[in-house]
Amino acid sequence: MGQLVADKHVRYILMAEKKKESFESVVMDHLRMNGAYWGLTTLDLLDKLGCVSEDEVVSWLMTCQHESGGFAGNTGHDPHILYTLSAVQILALFDKINILDIGKVSSYVAKLQNEDGSFSGDMWGEIDTRFSYIAICCLSILKCLDKINVEKAVEYIVSCKNLDGGFGCTPGAESHAGQIFCCVGALAITGSLHHVDKDLLGWWLCERQLKGGGLNGRPEKLADVCYSWWVLSSLIMIDRVHWIDKAKLVKFILDCQDLENGGISDRPDDAVDIFHTYFGVAGLSLLEYPGVKVIDPAYALPVDVVNRIIFTK
């Protein structure tokens, strides 16, 4: 079996940051905040966060904050809860949460909660359990969960539970591994995992593993490295991760590496990107791959970062 070419991935991430002139990177311009979170977390998991200039990242990050308190995907774009979480997570990596006006950021997030407990992504009202997770995760990192109605938020998430044990983006919507991560993660952080039917959901999730070892995100779909994160983290949070074959999954992820230029792709021999590089490395972390720091399955941050936040009064 191949090995993790960690050094090459580090170089790939550092290079990707500088390569802004390709069409692909312009198309991704609006979610640079997510990209920064994926890249920086990967670096931290590989113990190479020191390779980037913290000051440079943080000063750019602060240019993305809107007067409402929310963060945009990049300078000049509109604020959205999606990028607000990434910004907070990046600051958590650097132990720099305190430079934020925490009251303002948490108010931005809290105001997005609707009457029924759900969350909108921004002022335009798109509702999705992804945003429930983001709000809960973000406010928990900021220690401001008391600013929202947690009980209602949980109730809404539970209303999105399906008869296969999974969760969708709104009530009645089909289960999807990414969405399941969001709902299970939000329930984990709020101490509400008793709402999950662990055996039913666990079976659905473990059946995401295909013959080749990789995981898909829904029945009868192709395997994709990103589900190594969504499925694995969910299985870990409900204590059913032993139901899949970990060695086969490690092999699948390693086979998706670009051994020459670094980076990880969705499937073997596809083009790499920073999103899959992060999910591949995070997946290996959850599989206890040697040399990779442990990542927390709910907060999607290294465990040492999460423990520092949670256990510090």
Added chain:
Amino acid sequence: MHGRPRKASKPEEEAASAAKAVKLRSLQSQFMTNHHDKIYTKEAIELSTKLLEINPEAYTAWNYRKLAVEDTLSRIESDPNLVNSIFDEELRVVENALRQNFKSYGAWHHRKWVLSKGHSSIGNELKLLDKFQRLDSRNFHAWNYRRFVVELTKRSEQDELQYTDDMINNNFSNYSAWHNRSVLLSSLLAQNADGFMPNEKIPDEYDFVHSAIFTDPDDQSGWFYHLWLLDQTLNVETPLLTSAWPSHGSTIILSGAGCLNSSSSKFTTFCSESGSFPLILYSDQAVGGVSSSTVTIDSELKGNEDLVWEPISNKNSQVSCVWVTHLKYVSSDPCEYKVKIRVGNSPGIISSRGYNFSAPYEFVFTAHVHDTVEDSQEGIVSWTDGFDIWDAKSKDLKSLVTLDRLEAEIDFEWRQEAIDSEVECFGILADSKIGKLTLARLLMAREVMVSDDAVKGVRYEEILQLYNELMALDSSHYQYYKDEHSVAFLHKVTSSSESLSRHLFRYRGMNNLVCLRLNNLSLSRIASVKKLLFVQMLDLSHNELHSTEGLEAMQLLCCLNLSHNRIRSFSALDSLRHVKQLKVLDVSHNHIGKHSVDTTRYLCSSPLSNSEWSQDGVGRQNPGLVTKYWDAYFVLRDLNLKQLDIAGNEISGDEFSSFVLQVVPKLVWLDGQKLGN
């Protein structure tokens, strides 16, 4: 990049990409200027159209268009034609964007936004969707949008159910359609809609899903739907009481702490320093509302007027299968008492799904209160010596394990018939994984339903064999089948008093405690706990357990041996925090501290799962150690242990032992050593 082959790009491709990038960047920066300056001229809006055609994911451009629409609407007179033409243009832009990227969240939301404004073209939406859904029948954005349109147009659930029929008949391998069918059908069944009575509709649905499973047993599209149908078949809506302790007709001996002068080996003896004993109710589904008004207790035991009932569950939950209260007694006052319990006399016990407890249920037991003659001793509890075997013929056992499942007035007939006919069908598929698995599940379901003792338990061997075959056939999911095997095995052990008595002992050391030995059975999971509520001492050593999930119901448990298992962390012992009697715990020779990933990190009540945290002296003095050993800290400080064994774990060592002693100052024995005061 999803689905794009990895290849080094040729120089001419790179040049083309760079040229496209320059164009897009210039569009983007012009757009941003317009957006920031709030320019909503025709030209400016067209520029955003161009940008979204190239990049439908540019979410700020969708926001800009909404602002532009609002701005235009505020300036024009309410000319319906003009308004509609504005909306039509938005829908056209969305349609083009979706052709570019069918998964664009921003585009789909923009469409919803336009329609929510009351645009009249809603009738066209289903036609458009039909076209899209033919191209990609699994696109969940399209399905979500479909549900949105259906709700807006008040299209009937029956019509939508017919749509799933058509989709499935066209191609059975469509999980999205099966999912939507389960949503619609469960709603129609819950309403008891015409033609949707469970006893008629569910058997039809079994036939329908066979068309998928039997066409291609490896295709998962119908698997989960079948499991859901099985659940619907078994699911009796009203909650039932399935077991209780003390059980009906039993006799228990109560005393204070210490030794009895002549402890009987016939009855369960319960000693308590606090002078109270647990009363446990176990129902087949999680219920709420158990209280002194819904459960009445008739006895001469004094001081039990306003009993507090507690759900044995996560702190944030007010529902549970297991409820417990503590009845007081005075041990210096030897006497015999009859205790009569009536459950559900007045309404208020309600399942988490909203159904009322079916019918009142009554049970009676006798409590002998004895005096103690000796002081309590704090000797070490041994797991090797001092055990007497159980008299298998003793009638006493019967009263310990008798279960009274109320026969609710629910027609079991169609349910049994449906399962029998499924068993027959899946017999044909027994070569395939899903065939074996479904058969095993059906047979387990059959066992649960059978109430006739004569035929109970006859098919456990078959079930165990099926799981053995599955472990060999589908090794990737080996551990799933292994866990199911353990569950079936424990069902088998507890299915009759004869099989259970082979594992039962009396421990002489502590007033003839009832000891259950389930050691060395390669169990990977605990099950059937509702039949084991009477157990006081439990030996689960030399198994493959990684968690104590399920043991929380065993409220009488005072000694537990988990040595030589696969426990990975103290958080995996979280359920034991509910077991207030637990004094002796052996978790030596496990995997605590060996793994970096903790799979019960969020199943354990701690600050990580938003639990209030009041810092005690230990926490204040050793913040570093609390962060390092947080799970040991939060779990152990809630237990009342006197004897603990942790040797043979990676975590073991002087630092950890001294930390444990600070967290559990009342500990008397640690790793076989008596602790000095």
